[in-house]
Amino acid sequence: MNRTLTPAQSSQGAAPPPPTEPVVDVRGVSIGFDERPVFEDVSFTVMPGEMRILLGPAGIGKSVLLKLVNGLLRPDSGSIRLFGEEITQLREERLFPLRARTGMVFQEGALFDSLTIRDNVGYQLIQEQVEDEEIDSRVRQVLSFVGLEETFDMYPASLSGGMRRRVAIARALIHRPELLLYDSPTGGLDPVTSNTIIELIGKQRDVYRTSSIMVTHRLQDAFALCTHRFDTTTGTMVPLPRGQTDQRTTFLMLGEGKLMFDGTIRELLHTDNAFVREFLE
């Protein structure tokens, strides 16, 4: 399989980890709530520049797994290394610098509804007491990346669901993260808006080569990311030549309380696993 990608235009963020070391390394992780296990013994890695698409039916624990990676939840057992640092036993204060290197897009956007879009997107910079002029300029820059520059002074309540999701992406990108975590970024959106979001995610992957995990139960979005690349000249996602797929975009599937699948799109489509096949059909 060949891979066709646009060259990275910029090396974002602080010094990236050495290419051999995974950005995320999850080993034997189990978690449950109220004595009911959600999943057990889950292991996978995310290498620099790699995109892992986490599939699975609703309510299987995909968002939980994403929150574990960011240290928002702690596992009952197992080990999670984020940027090479073991985070399962790390104090909350020690997690903040690692989270600052990570951008997270929540399921419903999770924008702060009492703040303007400018303050939402620039939240991290405001907390770091960056100069107002610089905040304004960086917020405008990242809002223009998601095509929502005109919303600068608006409040989240006056935006549509898709626009809110795009603002959430802008907020996740403002700090130039080394890892992006997308929690069902297209869930509940119409196909046109979903395509816009997928285009933004593809743009971030292909232009900035940011490592990412995307949770979704929409196969069409997952396959679109695998079979398309972002074309910087046209500013849109274009299909890869027939038979080619993006090799850095691979799949994980959660089901029946464990990781059912970890591999490429080709392996996914040719798997014998009954659960995976049923999900795909």
Place this chain on the structure above:
Amino acid sequence: MATSTIDRNAKQFVLTVQEYTLFAWRALINFFTPPIYWSDFLIQADVIGVGSFLIVMLTGFFTGCVLALQSTATLEAFGATSVTGRFVALTMIRELGAVLTGIMVSGRNASSMASELGSMVVTEQIDAMRALGVDPMRKLVTPRIFACITMLFFLTILANAFGILGGAAVTVVLNHQNGTQYFSMAWQGLRFPDILQGLVKPLFFGYIIASIGCFNGMKTTGGTEGVGRSTIAAVVWSSVLIIVADYLISQLMLSLFV
């Protein structure tokens, strides 16, 4: 079956008390280590202090009126209507000023803290804040607790002042007594322990109101219905704990100063 339910509920209660204790302690010590969010403290001080001024003023004033009205009949029987001022001032400053202000602010602000933070929890805004590298305990909880302690202290002083004024209004206008005598008796009747008691209580009440309100908000589960449950729990528990704390502080102060 019944035993296991009692067992489970007892364990849950102990766990909640333990969680609350750790939560309230962490929120308290956060104020003495950086980062301290002063702007959030000022915003909350405005919301709690300025926002509650009118209701506290009205509550204090009419409580003073009622105290003067109710005491007149009894005092008249002993020919002691001249001590109405002393009675109103002592009752307001030692007890009612702090307790009523606490309960009014609890109804207004413990509920708003629980519902505001609860809504943020169910819409994942708290998780988003953590994901953005900001500690919600420091950013949201600690400023509310210290703003509530500070403003309840001043609101109680206001409630006391307006209570004494309300008593004076009834004494002078309705009972046709001498206003100078009322204020003079009120002044002479007060001792340092009375004022100390009246000023120590709001510090504890403010801590109870904000910590209970924030704790219930941050522990919200179960969507919008859960927000409603948290709001009710915040008002009920903070009001009950204010009365309990009032008794304990009164007992302590009386044993120290009598």
